[in-house]
Amino acid sequence: ERRAALAASSGPGTTSDGHRVPLLANVGGPADVAAALEAGAEGVGLFRTEFLFLDDSATAPSEERQLAAYREVLEAFPEGRVVVRVLDAGADKPLDFLTPVQEPNPALGVRGLRALLDHPGVLQTQLRALARAAEGLPVHLEVMAPMVADRVEARAFAQACRAAGLRARAGAMVEIPAAALRARSILQEVEFISLGTNDLAQYAFAADRQLGSVARFQDPWQPALLDLVAAAAEAARTTGQGCGVCGEAAADPMLACVLVGLGVTSLSMGAAALPFVRTALSHHTLAQCERAAAAARAVDTAEEARAAAHSVLSGE
Numbered sequence: 001e002r003r004a005a006l007a008a009s010s011g012p013g014t015t016s017d018g019h020r021v022p023l024l025a026n027v028g029g030p031a032d033v034a035a036a037l038e039a040g041a042e043g044v045g046l047f048r049t050e051f052l053f054l055d056d057s058a059t060a061p062s063e064e065r066q067l068a069a070y071r072e073v074l075e076a077f078p079e080g081r082v083v084v085r086v087l088d089a090g091a092d093k094p095l096d097f098l099t100p101v102q103e104p105n106p107a108l109g110v111r112g113l114r115a116l117l118d119h120p121g122v123l124q125t126q127l128r129a130l131a132r133a134a135e136g137l138p139v140h141l142e143v144m145a146p147m148v149a150d151r152v153e154a155r156a157f158a159q160a161c162r163a164a165g166l167r168a169r170a171g172a173m174v175e176i177p178a179a180a181l182r183a184r185s186i187l188q189e190v191e192f193i194s195l196g197t198n199d200l201a202q203y204a205f206a207a208d209r210q211l212g213s214v215a216r217f218q219d220p221w222q223p224a225l226l227d228l229v230a231a232a233a234e235a236a237r238t239t240g241q242g243c244g245v246c247g248e249a250a251a252d253p254m255l256a257c258v259l260v261g262l263g264v265t266s267l268s269m270g271a272a273a274l275p276f277v278r279t280a281l282s283h284h285t286l287a288q289c290e291r292a293a294a295a296a297r298a299v300d301t302a303e304e305a306r307a308a309a310h311s312v313l314s315g316e
């Protein structure tokens, strides 16, 4: 099935009427690059850099070690766009040297960008390693921060990027409902946003993403999640900036069409999903995607949203 999808689909992501939607891959390190290239990824939309830090939680990896790993990924996409996410530690990814050991609710504690702003040396080392890794390469490096809550945090991250001499565009992940609602103010500080729909769902529904008993809230078709995506995408549209999605939602071909209809400008996903998403997009016009998005937001449950989008996209 995967081979058939690969054969049937190649080239850049576009709707059937030629609306461009760059299709990017989520990678966890150099080991994932081959699969991304094979699936025809136009670049990387989410490079999760945690892997470098998690094999030894006692100390941060040296600048040289980070540089080598980043360089390997950047070199694989010579003309492409590579969006690197700085370290997202805390909650399910605790690190002894960075995140507090005793917090009653680690998912609501000092995690993601907050932990890095508390340890500016760790952030500076990572940003410097990234700046050096991109030196002399034609790649379009972009760097984004995880778990940005508001404009104050977005500004602090943008300043840290400038202080490290990074010439890459700086962005913010929108994974907290407050950030989705106020995306326009965050976009005053950074150049793009990227929606992490996994955490966005977790925080929108107050439902732990790792807990099976509340898994139904993690369904990315939940209309409330689509509303938050729409709010962020609309903000980016008015300011003329990019609004990507790099959470699991982008890997569902039909939902990918809905996200494009909501105004999302690029989609990043695990490589295995790329050919299916490319094919789905190529079968629908932007106007159809917009109608599917409106239909999905007009109902009250994930199941109904799926059915409503399906009925629009299949022309029923």
Ligand code: PEP
Residues within 6 Å of the ligand: 046, 048, 088, 175, 195, 196, 197, 198, 199, 200, 246, 247, 248
């Ligand atoms: C997300 O939260 O949707 C996301 C892309 O980040 P992660 O899954 O690594 O938390």
Ligand code: MG
Residues within 6 Å of the ligand: 146, 175, 196, 198, 199
């Ligand atoms: Mg996340």
